Amino acid sequence: MALEGNEQILGENLALQKEIEQLKYQILIQNVLLDDFFNNSPTGYVNLDEKGHILKANVTFLDWLGFTRKELLQFSEFQNLLLKSQTAQFEKDFSWIKAGGQTNNQEFTLHKKDGNSLDVYLSGKIVSPPGEAILIRLTIVDVTEKKRTEKDLAKKSKEILQQNLLMKKDLTLAAGIQNALLPPGRAKKYISTLYLPLEKVGGDFFDFLSFTNPNKIGIFISDVAGHGVASAFITAIIKSTIHQMPEEVMDNPSELLSLLNDVILTYSDGRFVTALYAVIDFETGDMVCSHAGHPYPYVFNMDTVKELKLKHKRKPLGILSSEVLSSKQAHYINEEISLRGASRILFFTDGLLEACSEKRGLKFYEELLHDFLMKHRTEDSESLIAGIFSDLMEFLQDSDLNDDVCLVSVDLTVNR
Template identity: 25%
Template structure:
């Protein structure tokens, strides 16, 4: 019984001793853990720590930085300066920018530098430094934190490579668009006896193919056909319609040069080809030029399909539009109404055909409702008259350049001028 009692007493006593010692052991372990954690946090932090004297000599470096660089602690501490770890370019930047700013500001952060490792390779880092001062306010040392920027550098390199590839792709696309745009315009306008001709195509954006087009070509019996138009939309789809419209107009004019018949044929073709879920249409003006041997100059019959009116600048200094009212978009309806007008171009007269990229251009780059408009163009025509085809195109081209990015749509220009006889020009 006594042995059992002793055993019981011993059993009861053990937990008491354990409970009494537990708070002491936990406190000791917690204190030890704090001390170990502080030291470990410095030595094995996910970033490099460096302390340097004011003259740049390394006074302390953590294990993380030593591992990155491949140096032993004794190789750096007291033996090397921070600038000795930098590449040639980094050392120059440190001496001319980093160190002077640090002295003036007391802190500098987020500076990209490259360190030289023990094996000669380069380590990109992001550096933050601050000056530690004493109780008297005098600087004691410099503390520097370094972040491994290899992943960031790799990301930036990949980003740069992707951007360069995108730039090359964009250049290829621009070249393709430019080449395609050239195929949609005549390489050179034909020479019409007794007539001066000039044209210009203003590209609003090199990234997209526009839908504007023009041409001037000979027909039978000493007559000539001309047209200028604007397909809705941009890009490859618009280019396909532009090509179809241009060659259809030429072929239809050879078959029947009557301007209304030419546009009617084009309307039939477009309405037939694009009558599904993606309708395509355009505005067009077609003209038939014939010489006027009795009075000199030319007679021109214009047929308009929803296109802005031509601007006629007379030899007497007046100017006005030649409207073709009621003309409807070509390709939008099965039987589009086509309006015609006939006028004589006397010696000294100049006719300008244009697309709405001109009149709808913004007069300021900011955009808004500041459209150039029909009235402004008419005022320009009256200021130019009497003029020539080349002078007219030159004036409008310069005008478009003044708008800058305010021109958000391509603009095609075609101008014809009947020169005065040489005897009249001399007078």
């Protein structure tokens, strides 16, 4: 009976011992897995004691710095791996961690074995159970590539900023040059103008051509497709070209446009130009003009304001050569208009007509222009231009212009 009892106890002991061995094996496997995770994680891990001494580091961290475990331990305290300028911040963070706090993604730079540096985000906390010796785990993320990218972006941003400053300087200079190309304000006391470039420089242009006959004046207005520096460059070419024309050409609008067309075609790089050139004889009250795809002017009488619809509508400049236009019977033609009885003629570019107000339901100023001109038809040119500008700004409200705007108003009845 006693023998049977001993055998039972022995069997239970063997079963218990087997169970203990299985638990030991499972614990061993868990430790191996944890150790494998610790060493081969994409994140660096370093264990420190309460004095900041390095106790253990994973393989990832060692590989980053290029040290063996033995070489790393020779640094003793972790802060010896840091830049000297950062040790004070680390000591402050370390004290906070020892007091039970936690740090997250603090920026530090570590020394590598080859003399280079490693930019990292460092987080730290206590991982030991309460009552046991303090064990602090530092979690380290390599951000060297991120920092390099940030530096490259900062460098590029600085270069772009410098380029923008130079461009603004150049644009300011270009704007000054373009303003010098335009007739000075009130160059003629019977002419008033308004010039609103969409950018610092624009593609709209106007000029006045003088004749030996003091009763004559040439009014030239044009609009280069697009706006900005490239368009402004074309306006400079236009200015230079028309002022080199002999008087007999200036007195012949169609011939002037034909010659100008071929010049623009050479330099415009696909940018066409709408234009209208008119020679007004104040003594006879006649006007000879030629049209190149430009908006028609308005003629003012005492009781009416009418759009001057020309008979010979032609293509803008810079599309086809004058020779080709002639072969297609599409060459520029002079048209004689009597302005006798008229008080004013208003020339403008299409930026005025195409000004659009979002708050007014995408309404265009073209729909309001004639009514405004009728209402203010008896005012002098200067007051009319100022009124159009004020009314246009009120119409736009918070909307922006979408093109350059240019106006030229010629009083036909004032003493010149």
